[in-house]
Amino acid sequence: MCVLAGLALAPAAKAEDGHDLWLRYRPVEGPARAPYAAAGTAVAPTARTPTLSIAHAELERGLSGLLGAAPMVAEAGSRDGVILIGTPATSPAIAGLALPMKDAGDEGYLIRTVSIDGKQTTVIAANREVGVLYGVFRYLSLIQTRQPVDRLAIASAPKVGLRMLNHWDNLDRTVERGYAGQSIWDWWKLPDHADPRYAEYARANASLGINGTVLNNVNSKSLSLTAPWIAKAGALADVFRPYGIKVYLSARFSSPIEIGGLKTADPRDPAVKAFWKAKADEIYKVIPDFGGFLVKANSEGQPGPQDYGATHVDGANMLADAIGGRGVVIWRAFVYSHEQPDDRAKQGFSEFKPFDGHFRDNVVIQVKNGAIDFQPREPFHPLFGAMPKSNLGMEFQITKEYLGFATHLAYLGPMYEETLRADTLVKGKGSTVAKVIDGSLDGRKLTVMAGVANIGMDRNWSGSHFDQANWYAFGRLAWDPEASTRDIAADWARLTFSNDQRFVTPVVDMMMVSRETLVDYMTPLGLHHQMGRSHHYGPGPWVKGGERADWTSVYYAKAGADGVGFDRTAKGSNAVAQYAPPVGACFANLKCVDEKDLLWFHHLSWDYKLKSGQTLWDGLVTRYSRGVAGVDAMGETWADMSPYVDAERHGQVSNFLKIQRNEAQWWRDASVAYFQTFSRRPLPAGEKAPPLSLEAYEAMSFPYAPGI
Known part of the structure; x- marks a missing residue:
């Protein structure tokens, strides 16, 4: 391979375990160090508030690691290379600069190179102290990625207000759909002992601008809302507060019965309303900046307002009134009706669209990126763009429930980007999902992007080193939903492994195709939900029967002698009608729909001709094989990277x-x-037959797969 030509010049890498994430601060070596040393060798004194103290300490930590010596304290008469951080309220020097701070808002920052008393000074300024902390992380990342810092004029502010992680962590420290060990919350030892890892967690999230965390599983327990557990959450809130992170709790809707002694949880009942108002007051006494409640209701057996003939509006608004202006209620749109649906993909839209404009101003409807459930590929959810009078938030999955857990390399940035850049066309061209999420399309002020966390007690935090990139990419996109995920991947690769371009270029190329590779070998051409039952590990296209049809694979593939695919056109479930007319018309039109979504919207003959000229059957098989070949290519690329990465x-x-x-x-x-039993067609030329019988594959069992 051509990359081998320069391997002798690559520096030896020291062993690392991944715990430092993208905040490694390894030394800048050789002549490249001099410009950075000149720009940042002295730090001006800083007001010692909790947040500014953390910002100051981070700056010292970063510069010490990157430049090899602790920065000096800038005194009168200091030479060039002064760094000044703070807000106009905490720093008279910054106030005197009269910087254009308005656009920075509450959390943004400015980084400017200015001259103060004839000295070159790097100013990291913000309106609020957390913005200073974000600016410090940004400044250090510039040095980490070897970008020039001598003439800076950077202004950055988040486009999304609430940038949150949703932990599906249980009180016994198991993590639903978690593949990185136990929950990092050691509930048993809280509130009296705060593990140092909590501050490390907060620091890592602050480096990305993440400002909220839901501590417990959406499949919640009422116990989480009792006094001892509120105290435990309060101890975590105390750790997170200086990093700009608020805590939220998933609330079980039946809590008035289970811990309140009531006989009902009907949101219209005065006693139920009083229970939630008192509970909110109790929480805010312990956690004054409590973010609010996340609620999963009337979905997958969870209790909710529909149990009492009430609506999602009744439930969400009741909780919103209990919280008032102190916080928010985030109400998930991932719902199942009690009745068997004609198409589960339609349920979220059908249940929420009629209530547009009926929710309180402090209610956010949190919508998954697609209408089924975090599949390797889904078209964007039809609710995006369909509820202009309501606050809609995005829910992405960072943990890889359906994407190979922690052991499959799949950089999810392109998946997030695919959804965010999808055009709803509800207000003409350019009405992207990103503009729905950041509020600009409909003038919404309360905006949310949430990610289901992939964090656990593993030393590398996420179960695998490359899964760290998904946490990183989520945070970057929550700050700016229109950012380039290729650029984000390049930054992550540089921060996490090496700045050597001989490493960065091939690894970023590998990352950018990794998710498409996974789609090829799992669910090509728009197939979906073909995983094993319950644990979602490995293939299970034969899964059928059980409690609900829409929990089976055969429900979605609908394979038969006549073909394969789910017909969502007007001749089928008509799910296409839930999109704006031009979008739905394209999805329904075989000449317009992208083949990546083909079998999501169409049931087609095995002999249907793809754009390549192949039949559907041949194209399906070759894509499965292309996915395998893609993993081979990733393995070859990574093998060549050994000179740039530590051996561990x-x-x-x-x-x-x-x-x-x-x-x-x-x-x-x-x-x-499996599918050949329906197509009854030979494999394409050169394709090998499966080595085992279908019965052998069906007989495989995995009762202890992680994450259940």
Whole structure:
């Protein structure tokens, strides 16, 4: 390979375990160090508030690691290279500069190179102290990625107001759909002992601008809202507060019965309203800046207002009134009706669209990126753009429930970007999902982007080194939903591994195709929900029966002798009608719909001709095989990167790629074996038959798969 030509020049990498994430602060070596030393060798004294003290300490920590010596305190007569941080309220020097701070808002920042008393000074300024902290992280990242810092004129402010992680962590420290070990919340030892890891967690999130965290699983327990557990949440809030992070709690809707002694949880009942008002008051006494409640109601067996003949509006507004102007209620749109649906993809829209404009101003409807459930690929959810009078938030999954858990390398940035850049066309061209989320499309002020966290007690936080990139990408996109995920991947690769372009270019290229590779070997051409039952590990296109049809794979593929795919056109479930007319018309039109979504919207003959000229059957098989080949290519790329990465991290990624290769082949073989029983067509030329019988694949069992 051509990359081998320069390997002898690559510096030896020291062993690392991944715990430092993208905040490694490794030394700038050689001649490259001089410009940075000149720009940042002395830090001006800073007001010692909790947040500014953290910002100052981070600046010292970063500069010490990057430049090899602790920065000096800037005194009168100091030479060039002074760094001044603060707000106009905490720094007379910054106030005197009269910087254009209005557009920075409450959380943004300015980084400027100015001359003060004839000295070159780097100013990191913000209206609020948390903005200063964000600016310090940004400044240090410039040095980490070897960008010039001698003539800076940076202004940055978040486009989304609430940028949150949703932890699906249980009180016994298991994590639903978690693949990185136990929950980091050691509830048993709280509130008296705050593990140092909590501050590390807050620091990592602050470096991305994440400002909220939901501590407990959406499948919540009422116990979380009792006094001892409120105290535990309060202890975490105390740790997070200086980092600009608020805590939220998932609230179980039946809590008035389970911990309140009532006989009902009907949101229209005065006693129920009084219970929630008293509970909110109790929480705010312990956590004055409590963010609010996240609620999963009337979904997957969870209690909700529909149990009493009430509506989502009744439930959400009752909780919103209990909280008042102190916080928000985030009400998930991931719902199931009690009746078996004609198409589960339609349920969220059907249940929420009629209530547009009926929710309180402090209610956010949190909508998954797609209408089913965090699949490797889904078209954007039809609710985006359909509720202009309501606050809509985005819910992405960072943990990889349906995407190979922690052992499959899949950079999710392109998946997030695909959704955010999708055009709803509700107000003409350019009405993107990103503009719905940041509020600009409909003039909404309360904006949210949430990600289901992939964090656990593993030393590397996320179960694998490359899964850190998904946490990082989520945070960056929550700050700016229109950012380029290729640029984000490049920054992450530089911060996490190496600035050597011989490393960065091939690794970023690998990351950018990794999710498409996974789609190929799992669910090509718009297939979806083809995973094993319950644990969602490995292929299970044969899954059928059980409590609900829409929890099975056969419900979605609808494979038969006549073809495969879910008809969502007017001849089928007519889910296309939930989109703006031009979008729905394109999805319904075989000449317009992108083939990546083909079988999501259409049931087609095995002999249907794809744009390549292949039949649908041949194209399906070759895409499965293309996915396997894609993992082979990633393995080859990573093998060439060993000179740039320490042996410990390189070895783990290599081992995981071997697992991914074996499981990609398993996906391909099992899926081909199953669908061939319906297509009854030979494999395309050069394609190998599955080595096992379909019965052998179906017989595989995984009762202890992680994350259940």
